[in-house]
Amino acid sequence: MNLPENLFKAKLNSLSPQFGIWSSLASSYASEIVASFGYDWMLIDGEHAPNTVPMIKEQLQSMMSYKTQPVVRAVSNDPVLIKQLLDIGAQTLMIPMVESAGQASALVRAMRYPPHGIRGVGGGLTRATRWGGITDYIGKINDELCLVVQVESRKGVENVEAIAAVEGVDAVFIGPVDLSVDLGHPGNPGHPEVQEHIRSVIAATRAAGKACGILATLEEDARRYLAWGCQFVAVGIDIDLLRRSALKNLSLYQDIDLAEATSRAY
Template sequence: MHLPINPFKAALARNEPQYGIWAGFATSYAAEIVAGTGYDWMLIDGEHAPNTVPSLLGQLQSVAPYVTHPVVRPVSGDPILIKQLLDVGTQTLMVPMVETAEQARALVRAMRYPPHGIRGVGGGLIRATRWDAVPNYIKRAHEQLCLIVQVESRLGAENVTEIAAVDGVDAVFIGPADLSTGMGYAGDASQPEVQASIRGAIEATRASDKACGILAPREEDARRYAEWGCTFIAVAIDVSLLRQAAIDNLARYREPAVAAISHSRTY
């Protein structure tokens, strides 16, 4: 059995645009529905959605037959948790709140076996090796693993050049909601200061010859960030899509004044 190819990582290297969707329902059933809709990638969220390692595993298994590539976001960059997520077959990790190059280097080490890292060897116990069916997994695993670091604070944005330059970091992903909140604008990424910070982070990442991504559910934002250089953009959130569809459906049957419900969070 061959080492499974990571098509998402390959597309990043080719600088191809990839459109993604946030998967926040924390169930395999919902994840499979989303995977069947044709997005290039989906973020299975373990930071803000109520996921555990077993539930993340179930979602990886449920979306495996589809072309949509699963990206897993852990709750933190804990190397023990990273080891578990890699062992159950995660190929692409997006780690939140990375603020320094030192943190980024530690994440790279967590994803690699000695002598280049600290990842423990599970051998025949782990899904990533297909239970020892993949030859030379220890020597070759890093070839198909992809590390995305999230820059979503003022400090992270200030250090993005050094973060992006770390060998083993494949991409930087900007979190507009946390970044704008940390800059004093309570989730309003439309503010000029926040937009300048985002554009600067994109340009610094691209200058390091690394891919840059962002969360942008509003079309006008997504298209602007693509123009600025982002190549992988999350353009939808499954929970938000369901909620808005339910609101819109009910509004057809109630008086407009009663059904005037909106969600106004700006990313």
């Protein structure tokens, strides 16, 4: 049995941007619906959505027959949790709030087997190895694993050059909203100071030869970040899209007066 190819990682440094969508509904059924839309990648959110490891596993399974590539965001940098997420078959992990090269290096070690890391060997017990069915999983898996670290604080911005330079970090992902809060402009990622820091993170990441991504649900923001050098952008959030679509749909009927509508019918 062959090891699944990580198409998200393979395309990170291509000239074609990858457009993604946030999945926060914490449902394998919803994730499969979203995966069928054709986005390049989908983030399964384990930080702000109520996802457990078994729930994330079910969502990974629901996406298998679609081209949309899963990216799993962990709730923290806990190496035990990272081991569990890798063992259930996640190949691309996004880790929030990385603020130093030391933290980034520790994450790389958490994703690798000894002697280059601390990941425990589950062997035939894990879905990642297809229960022992993948030949030489340990020898091959590093080529397919992808580590995306989130820079979303002033300290992270200050250390981004060192973070991006860490061997084993494949990409840096910017969190504009958290960054705006930490910079003293809560809820205003469009503030000039926040934008200046975003642009500096993109430039530093690209200078290190790594890919850079960001969340941008407004088209004008997404286009600007792509022009600045971002290679993968999340352009929608399932909950937000559902909410806005439902509200728009409801607004079509809120001005209807039943008595008046009935009289017109006759």
